[in-house]
Structures are given as C-alpha cells and as structure tokens.
Amino acid sequence: MATGPSFFNLRSASSAKTQKKTSSAVSPRPLSIGLPQVHRVMQPIHEQEKVEKTSEPFVTTNVIVPSTKIDTAPLVLDSELDNSMERALRIEGVSESHIRILRKRQALTNEPITEIMRSSEYGFLPPEGVARVLATVTNLTYFSPSQIDSVRVSEIVEVLNHHGIAMPAKFEGVLPVDVMTDNGLNTLVLAINEPSKTLAGSRLFNGLPQVYKIASERTLSTMYRRYYSNSDADVMKLFDQLSNVKVEEEEAQSLLRRFVLSLMRHACYAGASDISFSPSATKSGGDVRLKIDGVGQLFTFLPSEVWARVITHLVTTCGAQDKLQQGPVDRRFEFAEADQEEFGEIAQRYGFRVILMQRHESDNTLVTIVMRILDQQADTAELSTLGFDPETLKYIRDCKDRATGLFLVTGPTGSGKTTTLYATLNEIDPISRWVQSIENPIEYSRGLWMQFQTRQNAARNDSNSTSDEAKGAHDLLKGLLRAAPDVILFGEIRKGDIAEQLVDAGNTGHLVFSTLHNNDAALAISRLRSFDLDMSAIASLLLGILAQRLIRTLCTCAVDDYRVDTLTVLGNLAFLDEGRTGKPIKPKKAMGCVNCHGTGFRGRRMVYELLRVTPRVRELIESGASPSQIAKEGIPEDRTLVGNALRLVADGVTSIDEVKKLGPLKEASYS
Numbered sequence: 006m007a008t009g010p011s012f013f014n015l016r017s018a019s020s021a022k023t024q025k026k027t028s029s030a031v032s033p034r035p036l037s038i039g040l041p042q043v044h045r046v047m048q049p050i051h052e053q054e055k056v057e058k059t060s061e062p063f064v065t066t067n068v069i070v071p072s073t074k075i076d077t078a079p080l081v082l083d084s085e086l087d088n089s090m091e092r093a094l095r096i097e098g099v100s101e102s103h104i105r106i107l108r109k110r111q112a113l114t115n116e117p118i119t120e121i122m123r124s125s126e127y128g129f130l131p132p133e134g135v136a137r138v139l140a141t142v143t144n145l146t147y148f149s150p151s152q153i154d155s156v157r158v159s160e161i162v163e164v165l166n167h168h169g170i171a172m173p174a175k176f177e178g179v180l181p182v183d184v185m186t187d188n189g190l191n192t193l194v195l196a197i198n199e200p201s202k203t204l205a206g207s208r209l210f211n212g213l214p215q216v217y218k219i220a221s222e223r224t225l226s227t228m229y230r231r232y233y234s235n236s237d238a239d240v241m242k243l244f245d246q247l248s249n250v251k252v253e254e255e256e257a258q259s260l261l262r263r264f265v266l267s268l269m270r271h272a273c274y275a276g277a278s279d280i281s282f283s284p285s286a287t288k289s290g291g292d293v294r295l296k297i298d299g300v301g302q303l304f305t306f307l308p309s310e311v312w313a314r315v316i317t318h319l320v321t322t323c324g325a326q327d328k329l330q331q332g333p334v335d336r337r338f339e340f341a342e343a344d345q346e347e348f349g350e351i352a353q354r355y356g357f358r359v360i361l362m363q364r365h366e367s368d369n370t371l372v373t374i375v376m377r378i379l380d381q382q383a384d385t386a387e388l389s390t391l392g393f394d395p396e397t398l399k400y401i402r403d404c405k406d407r408a409t410g411l412f413l414v415t416g417p418t419g420s421g422k423t424t425t426l427y428a429t430l431n432e433i434d435p436i437s438r439w440v441q442s443i444e445n446p447i448e449y450s451r452g453l454w455m456q457f458q459t460r461q462n463a464a465r466n467d468s469n470s471t472s473d474e475a476k477g478a479h480d481l482l483k484g485l486l487r488a489a490p491d492v493i494l495f496g497e498i499r500k501g502d503i504a505e506q507l508v509d510a511g512n513t514g515h516l517v518f519s520t521l522h523n524n525d526a527a528l529a530i531s532r533l534r535s536f537d538l539d540m541s542a543i544a545s546l547l548l549g550i551l552a553q554r555l556i557r558t559l560c561t562c563a564v565d566d567y568r569v570d571t572l573t574v575l576g577n578l579a580f581l582d583e584g585r586t587g588k589p590i591k592p593k594k595a596m597g598c599v600n601c602h603g604t605g606f607r608g609r610r611m612v613y614e615l616l617r618v619t620p621r622v623r624e625l626i627e628s629g630a631s632p633s634q635i636a637k638e639g640i641p642e643d644r645t646l647v648g649n650a651l652r653l654v655a656d657g658v659t660s661i662d663e664v665k666k667l668g669p670l671k672e673a674s675y676s
C-alpha cells in the first residue's frame with residue numbers, strides 16, 4: 006500500500022488535521038465526538054454573578070454553555086475523552102474490532118465518531134445507543150424515548166413566556182423538556198442530539214440558566230412534532246393570505262408555492278405517510294387529507310379558487326400537464342433552489358413521490374393528487390423493541406446467523422415489513438458479511454450495504470411498466486449475484502422468475518431475505534406454489550415466514566372495556582392465563598381527547614405470527630399439505646396473528662375493535 010505504515014498511525018493523521026483548524030498546540034483528539042467550542046462550567050456565565058450575589062444553592066451538574074475561551078479551558082484531556090468514549094462503546098456492546106475500524110476511519114477523515122456510527126454510515130450502534138454513548142462521554146444525562154410522554158409542555162411554555170422567551174419558529178435541534186425550580190429560580194432543561202447544539206440552546210433560550218440532556222435525533226423530532234410545531238397554523242396563515250384577492254399576481258405565485266410546501270412540511274411533522282388532494286365532484290373545490298398511522302384524516306377543505314391554483318401548480322411543477330390524459334403520472338417532487346432557505350430541512354430529509362390522476366380522460370378539472378412521503382433519514386427500529394416475544398426473537402436471530410436459507414416476511418402494504426427486515430439485517434455485522442439490498446425505492450440508506458434500486462421514478466404511463474420493472478429487477482439480481490454478497494435483501498417477490506432466482510441464490514450459499522404480499526404465513530406457501538417452483542427446493546431452503554400487521558395503540562384517554570363480547574372472547578382464551586401470573590386482564594376501548602385528536606389512538610405497533618420451518622413443516626410443504634395444516638404445525642396455537650393481538654387487548658395496549666380488523670376472532674380461541 007502506498008500509504009505504508011502511517012496508514013495505521015492514527016494520532017499523526019488526525020493531529021495534522023486538527024492542527025490546521027486550531028492554531029494552538031492542543032494535543033490531537035483521536036476519538037472526536039464533534040464537540041464544538043464548548044466547555045463545561047458550573048453554570049452559565051451570565052448567571053454566575055447572580056448566583057454569587059444571592060448565594061443560593063444552584064444546580065451544578067450537567068450544565069454546559071458555549072464559551073469563546075476554548076484555548077484556556079479545554080473540556081477534558083483528550084486521552085480521557087478517548088478512554089471514556091471507548092469505555093462507553095464497549096458498554097454498548099461495540100466489539101473491539103469495530104472500535105478499531107472506527108478509529109481508523111476517523112484517523113483518515115477526522116469525522117466525529119458519532120457520525121461514523123450513524124446507521125447511514127457504519128451503523129455499529131442503533132440511534133439510541135449512539136445517544137447513550139454521547140451522553141456518557143459528555144457527562145450529560147441521557148433522555149430516553151420513554152420520557153417523551155411525561156414532558157409537561159404547558160408548564161415549560163408558561164415559564165418561557167414569563168421570561169419573555171419565545172419558542173423558536175424553526176426546529177433547530179434543541180428543545181425544552183423540563184423546568185427545574187430551586188428557591189424560586191428556574192432552570193431550563195434542554196434536550197440536544199449533539200453537544201454542538203448547546204450553542205443554539207444558549208442563543209435561543211437566552212435569559213434562563215440551562216441544563217442539557219442528550220436525546221436521539223428521533224426523540225427530538227418526535228417531541229418537536231408532538232409538542233412544539235405550529236406547522237398547521239403556518240399552513241392556515243398562508244391559506245388566508247392566498248385567499249386574499251388583493252395580492253399581486255407575482256406575490257400570489259410565491260404564496261402559492263409556500264402554501265404547498267408548508268402543507269408538505271406539516272404533513273411530515275404530523276408523521277403522515279401520505280397527503281391526498283381530492284376534488285369534490287361538484288367542482289366546488291377539494292379536500293386535503295393526511296394519512297397518519299394508516300388512518301386518513303381531513304386536514305382542510307380548499308374552496309374552488311384556491312383549489313384550482315394549487316392543483317395547477319402541482320401539475321405544472323411535476324411537468325404532468327400533457328401526460329394526464331394518458332393515465333396516472335408518477336413523479337418525484339423536486340424542490341426549487343429558492344425554497345432551500347425556508348424549507349431546506351424537509352427538502353434534505355424527506356422524499357416526495359407524487360402520483361397525479363385525472364378522473365376522466367377528457368376532463369382536466371378533476372385531478373386527484375397523492376403525495377407519498379418517505380423519510381430518508383429515518384433510522385429503523387431495533388429488533389428487540391419491535392414487540393416480539395423472547396422465543397420468536399431468538400428464532401429470528403438464529404435465522405439471521407445462518408449462512409444460507411430463505412426468510413420471508415409477509416403482510417399487506419404498510420404493515421412494517423421493511424422495518425422488520427432492516428432491524429433484523431442491522432444485527433448482521435456488515436464488515437464480516439456483505440449485505441446487498443435490491444429495493445424499489447430504497448427506504449433507508451445503510452453505509453456499508455451494497456444498495457441498489459430497480460427502475461427509479463418509472464413513469465407508469467405505459468401498460469408494460471410493471472413487467473419492465475420486474476424484468477429490471479430480474480436482470481439486476483442476476484448481475485449483482487456475481488458481486489459476492491453473503492446476505493441478500495430483495496424488496497418484494499412479485500413474479501415466479503424472481504422467486505426462482507432467489508431460491509437459486511439461497512442454494513448457492515447466500516442468506517436471502519424478502520417479502521411477499523400476503524395475509525398470513527401459511528398463505529405465503531400457497532403463493533410460492535402458484536409460482537410453479539420446485540417445492541422441495543423451497544422446503545429445504547426456507548427458514549421461516551413471518552406475517553405481520555400494524556395495529557393502533559390506545560391513547561392514555563382509553564377507558565375500561567366491560568362489553569360482554571370483549572370479555573367473552575378474552576375469557577375463552579386459555580393461554581391468557583399462562584405466563585401472566587398476577588397480571589389482571591384489563592381490556593380497554595378508545596375514547597378520544599386533545600392529545601389524540603379525538604381518535605382515541607396514538608401510534609402503532611406490530612402484531613405478528615411466525616411460521617417456524619421444522620423438519621415436520623418441511624415435509625408438509627413438500628407433500629403439498631394445505632396452508633391450515635402447515636400453520637397448525639408451524640405456528641404455536643397461542644401465537645397466531647390474532648392470538649398475539651388479543652394478548653395486547655388483555656394488556657390494554659390496543660382495543661378489541663382494532664383486532665377485529667385483522668380477521669375473525671374465533672380463530673384465536675382454540676377449544
């Protein structure tokens with residue numbers, strides 16, 4: 006290697022770069038955590054005087070404020086920081102070899118370790134793990150996602166108002182999570198996702214002493230959306246301005262653009278997966294709806310004048326005006342240069358796929374538009390937090406450790422299949438085993454995976470596009486198998502030839518993960534049979550089939566459910582008595598409050614069933630047994646999709662009405 010031994014000389018490599026930035030001869034910092042010019046003191050400088058005068062006791066932990074005197078007061082000795090970072094990484098279970106890899110990469114690039122550990126880079130730690138490491142190293146308290154619900158927002162806002170501090174208009178990565186009061190003196194507790202955000206914190210909340218906690222990026226954005234964002238009010242303000250007929254044409258254009266973008270921003274903040282614009286049949290305007298947690302909600306009605314302009318704007322922005330007569334148009338939304346200032350945050354983070362449709366060929370006044378929102382920076386969940394019972398979790402983990410085989414996840418669109426697959430594959434060491442993914446679209450980016458997309462932005466104007474896509478996937482897979490992957494993630498099996506290729510891949514020493522669009526685990530076997538494949542090859546390769554759905558979880562406003570139906574269904578379930586010693590069966594039903602916008606539900610979680618491919622199940626698959634026979638053998642009777650969901654009802658996590666959507670409840674009550 007041309008670089009020779011110095012390639013491994015971490016300290017010289019990083020110190021060369023460090024010294025370029027700071028002229029003072031500070032020692033190199035091999036494990037930088039991206040600390041800005043920040044150091045730790047007992048309390049903010051502007052408060053020191055006050056405290057000394059009154060001699061009041063003051064919170065003395067975890068307070069950091071920016072300082073311009075970095076050279077005279079370094080945060081900690083570099084070697085100390087170095088050691089504490091390594092210790093923190095070890096506590097989180099990062100292996101020695103991975104720590105060495107992190108050090109090498111950092112020596113070459115001087116990036117903060119936490120950046121390199123992000124899942125879009127090396128992904129050695131899940132996001133909450135990164136936050137915990139950062140908290141340990143900076144000596145700040147970690148703020149976990151479970152604390153989000155207990156944030157007393159109205160109290161915080163009251164204190165802010167009292168001190169004449171306005172909440173920032175934009176999300177800047179720092180949020181108040183608590184107010185501590187000691188002898189009438191308020192201290193603001195702020196959550197940040199990286200130490201450099203203390204600079205923004207002291208600027209935005211100037212006037213109050215501050216204490217910082219470290220939270221993950223996801224925790225922060227969840228809190229922002231839930232507690233502090235006024236994005237819906239922003240949209241309506243622009244709507245009012247837009248409705249004002251007196252505005253000049255040029256200004257109206259700019260207002261229109263900002264209205265649409267602020268609507269998109271609100272949808273992102275509200276956690277929506279889709280925005281739909283549907284015209285009213287009477288042509289009096291149209292409705293804007295959002296889909297949140299899989300359920301549609303009306304956002305607003307737009308009267309005809311504004312409606313027509315919004316639709317025309319979207320159609321022209323997407324360049325679809327001449328294409329609509331021929332059928333639905335599928336486009337990616339592009340942000341204009343001019344919008345980067347105001348909407349840069351969503352432009353960088355989210356992708357918008359726009360599907361435009363005309364109701365009749367000849368009538369271009371009735372156009373429906375659906376925007377699908379893709380959070381490109383979303384960090385996938387950890388496998389252990391998805392809600393699997395310990396046995397199922399162990400089974401899935403054993404599958405991902407196998408050298409060869411086929412593991413399938415089934416469920417309808419939007420059932421969280423990708424999340425499960427990513428969470429599973431995230432547990433595979435991407436350094437020692439090469440992971441290759443073929444998806445459309447790529448939902449989450451992973452730095453060490455070889456990720457490929459099949460036919461991006463395919464316009465669906467020709468009737469052959471679906472088969473083109475399948476052919477594209479087929480060719481891509483054929484080529485990529487030569488790139489020596491160990492583990493393959495293939496988005497979705499839709500055609501027999503793809504299934505055949507994947508079976509071949511499995512038989513030639515690859516571990517394959519994929520999804521099927523199916524309702525339950527056993528039906529996936531019928532689907533594979535319909536592809537006309539060699540079922541004995543499938544049977545010998547198959548490791549397991551997971552079927553899953555997302556169901557809504559009850560808001561804290563839920564009330565006890567005493568309905569006879571509910572109690573009868575739960576009363577018939579013998580398995581509810583086992584393993585729940587002392588835990589009462591407490592079913593609840595939805596009510597509705599301000600927090601859940603009257604829906605009675607907040608958030609969703611996964612329910613699942615796992616078909617374990619045992620030798621007996623293998624025999625049944627090969628011999629052409631019926632799906633129900635296979636299910637009976639491969640899925641423990643208390644662990645069916647509905648059975649697992651009813652456990653959640655017994656625990657008051659979801660309502661029986663949610664579970665009824667999954668299928669007939671009698672399936673679960675084995676007698």
Ligand SMILES: [Zn+2]
Pocket residue numbers: 560561562563596597598599600601602603605606
């Ligand atoms: Zn509620």
